[in-house]
Amino acid sequence: MFEGLVLNSDLIFLVVLPYIVTVLFLMMTIYRYKFQKFSYSSLSSQFLENQNHFWGLVPFHYGIIALIAGHLIAFLIPRSVLVWNSHPLRLYILEAAALTFGLLTLVGLIAIILRRHNNPKLKMVTSVADWIVLGIILIQVFSGLYVAIFHGWGSSWFASSVSPYLWSLITLNPDVQYIAALPFMVKFHFIGAYLIFGFFPFTRLVHVLVVPNHYLWRKPQVVRWYGIKRHAQDAR
Numbered sequence: 468m469f470e471g472l473v474l475n476s477d478l479i480f481l482v483v484l485p486y487i488v489t490v491l492f493l494m495m496t497i498y499r500y501k502f503q504k505f506s507y508s509s510l511s512s513q514f515l516e517n518q519n520h521f522w523g524l525v526p527f528h529y530g531i532i533a534l535i536a537g538h539l540i541a542f543l544i545p546r547s548v549l550v551w552n553s554h555p556l557r558l559y560i561l562e563a564a565a566l567t568f569g570l571l572t573l574v575g576l577i578a579i580i581l582r583r584h585n586n587p588k589l590k591m592v593t594s595v596a597d598w599i600v601l602g603i604i605l606i607q608v609f610s611g612l613y614v615a616i617f618h619g620w621g622s623s624w625f626a627s628s629v630s631p632y633l634w635s636l637i638t639l640n641p642d643v644q645y646i647a648a649l650p651f652m653v654k655f656h657f658i659g660a661y662l663i664f665g666f667f668p669f670t671r672l673v674h675v676l677v678v679p680n681h682y683l684w685r686k687p688q689v690v691r692w693y694g695i696k697r698h699a700q701d702a703r
Contacts, residue, residue, distance in 0.1 A: 477643045477646075477647060477654070478643060480654070480657075480658050480661075481632075481643050481646065481654065481657060481658075482636070482641045482643055484658065484661050485636055485661050486636075487665070488661050488662070488664050488665030489664070491665050491668075492664055492665060492667060492668055495668035495669060496667075496668040496673065499668055499673065522575075522578050523575050523576075523578035523579035523581075523582050524575065524579065525575070526571050526572070526574055526575030526578070527571075527572055527575025527576050527578075527579055528575070529568075529571065529575075530568045530569070530570075530571035530572030530573075530574075530575055531572050533564075533568040533571075534565070534568050534569060534572060534611070537565055537568075537622070538625070541622055541625045541626045541629075541630060542625075542629075542630050542633055542634075545625075545626035545627065545630040545631075546626075548622055548623075548625075548626040549623060549626050549627065552620075552622060552623045552626075558620065558622070558623070561622050562615070562619065562620065562621070562622065565615060565621070565622065566612070566615050566616070569608065569611055569612050569615055570612070572608050573608050573609070573612065576601070576604060576605055576608060577605075579601065580601055580605065583597070583601075596666075596669055596670050597670065597671065599666070600663070600666060600670045600672065603659065603662055603663055603666065604663065606659055607656065607659040607660065607663060610652060610655055610656045610659055611656055613652055614650075614652055614653055614656055617652070618650055618652065618653060624649075628645050628646055628649065629645070629646060629649075631645045632645035632646045
């Protein structure tokens with residue numbers, strides 16, 4: 468009976484949920500781009516507070532981009548990853564790098580949350596959706612670090628088990644047996660990723676879909692407040 472319950476929950480959260488959030492993602496992204504184009508922005512808060520901006524946004528962005536790239540590589544070319552991991556030293560380097568980027572993401576994310584919570588100006592412009600997505604991402608990062616620490620060699624079992632499972636979803640022939648034996652926290656990490664994916668088009672995260680996105684390497688920008696200048700001229 469317990470095995471049947473687990474199997475049913477796997478089907479709901481690891482088969483049905485991915486398709487639901489994919490449809491939601493596509494429909495809402497298209498709708499928002501067509502009818503709310505000007506909302507496709509990160510709504511940068513750098514103008515409101517810049518002292519702690521770097522220590523949150525930059526570590527978080529570099530960390531999360533590296534992690535996503537690593538997941539994509541293991542998904543797209545799993546055999547190459549397994550060949551790379553066949554040498555113990557290379558496996559250790561890959562696992563250490565993934566853990567480092569995970570910690571970098573966590574540090575940046577905590578800095579972002581504290582910055583928005585402790586600064587009154589930022590707190591006023593932070594919506595409920597912002598807090599929800601920050602909370603989900605925080606849980607996702609914690610679960611990812613937990614998996615990396617307590618269920619090691621993730622790059623290998625991701626390539627050998629998770630990649631075939633994801634491809635089965637894409638080919639519309641879902642097979643949860645690939646990951647049925649994986650620990651609960653690994654499955655929990657999958658569910659968190661699906662929830663972020665489904666909630667994605669409702670938040671400011673959609674700015675990553677804008678191409679080109681040169682935020683991380685753009686030069687410092689100089690902002691001139693013409694409104695203040697005109698006000699001073701009027702006063703004179």
